[in-house]
Amino acid sequence: MQRTKFGDMACSIARTLDVIGEPWSPLILRDVWAGFTRFEQLQADLGISRKVLTERLNHLVDHGVLERRPYDQRPRHEYHLTAKGIELVDVLMVMAGWGDRWLAGEAGPPVLYRHHACGEISRVDLRCAHCGEPMHAGDVDLLPGPGADR
Amino acid sequence: MQRTKFGDMACSIARTLDVIGEPWSPLILRDVWAGFTRFEQLQADLGISRKVLTERLNHLVDHGVLERRPYDQRPRHEYHLTAKGIELVDVLMVMAGWGDRWLAGEAGPPVLYRHHACGEISRVDLRCAHCGEPMHAGDVDLLPGPGADR
DNA sequence: AGCTAGAGTTCCTTTAGGGAACTCAAATCG
């Protein structure tokens, strides 16, 4: 919805929300990641209105997060994550981790993640790209960066 | 807006969106994290409608992400992140990292993060909690978990 | 007694989401 455009703010969180902040967008990305790549599949799995699905897919394609790939002579296509989009799914994995921890309740997490490198069921952990130690919201100071103006 | 309630889905991403998926919510969290803790400060900094700000703050308090702390005899309070809320800010840091990388453009990132542990300007990196190797969206298989049923 | 400030409410307008029906083009069926 978002009548106010967040994209103009000098804030990478706001700008990211301009791409995936609208209702349904993160779930569309999740579904494409999980292998639901066609319009009908997405619509059926999410139960989203066709109108809104069309709008969101166009928005995500426009922002280079998804790409449309034809799979037939007819105007038929599948949606796939671009490199930019795959990195955005990292955000979803962290969201999933938080939801698993704080909202899953008795039943436990609905989805498990098996890490290719070690083969184990695991979860993501935030580390400092510089020193490798844990890096969470309480472990940092915020400083104005070069793009801080307006 | 989100007429459809995501919280009932068997998906931790959807459930997390039920908490912070509405417009403005992530930015409110960001502001509280950055030290804007009072109603008037938040309203002025974000330019959000007072009505919507009230709704969002109540929602975030109800979900245990923020807590209301009185700072005066009068009904005056400040909003603070709970433990649950601080962990949610991890999601924002990953969003910021993506925005810095893909949307910041020429000017560079608007905000820099200094990691307390090493004192360096850095960014978060996703690692496997089990083996410590990088763990990104392309590095995992999704499997149904114990809470997978509807 | 009147003014100010923080923190919300109320009310009205505008816009975006939900949902069902409709369109359109190519392939396939009888």
Added chain:
DNA sequence: CGATTTGAGTTCCCTAAAGGAACTCTAGCT
């Protein structure tokens, strides 16, 4: 060869949520 099916959208109407400005309420100050 005409009729049906299928994927992928459009169109339209209705309702709910965002924007915005004005109003309220309470306690302390002058």
